[in-house]
Amino acid sequence: MKAKLVRRDREVWGRGVVEVVIWEAPKPVPASQHPFKYRLVYVIRGRRAVGYDNERGKGDHKHVRGREVPYAWVGIEQLFADFWNDVKEIERDET
Numbered sequence: 001m002k003a004k005l006v007r008r009d010r011e012v013w014g015r016g017v018v019e020v021v022i023w024e025a026p027k028p029v030p031a032s033q034h035p036f037k038y039r040l041v042y043v044i045r046g047r048r049a050v051g052y053d054n055e056r057g058k059g060d061h062k063h064v065r066g067r068e069v070p071y072a073w074v075g076i077e078q079l080f081a082d083f084w085n086d087v088k089e090i091e092r093d094e095t
Contacts, residue, residue: 001026003037006076014091016044022076031059034073040080042087050086052079062086 006022023037032054042050051063052071060071064086073079 006036013042014044014087015094016042016049018042018087029054029059030056032073036076038079040083042083042090044090049090050083052083065090 003023003025006024007020008022009018009020011018019039019041021039025035025037028035029037036054038052038054040050040052041048048063049065052061054060054073060073061068062071062082071082
């Protein structure tokens with residue numbers, strides 16, 4: 001099985017742009033325990049304000065306010081919920 005694109009979106013939201021790319025892979029990306037390779041990012045004025053990804057070797061993690069912390073993967077639905085909660089928090093704090 002080859003990797004299959006699950007979702008790819010790009011939209012203007014709030015003061016920035018949200019980009020989402022999710023692939024279903026034949027096996028987990030090293031350091032992750034699930035078959036999805038993903039990148040969700042909220043960019044304001046060319047800088048990442050929020051990002052979730054599972055880079056090879058690092059596993060699931062997120063970037064918020066310039067800090068990188070591990071992310072506890074539950075599933076795609078929870079990934080979106082957590083990402084949007086962080087995006088909305090950034091918007092609330094900076095308005």
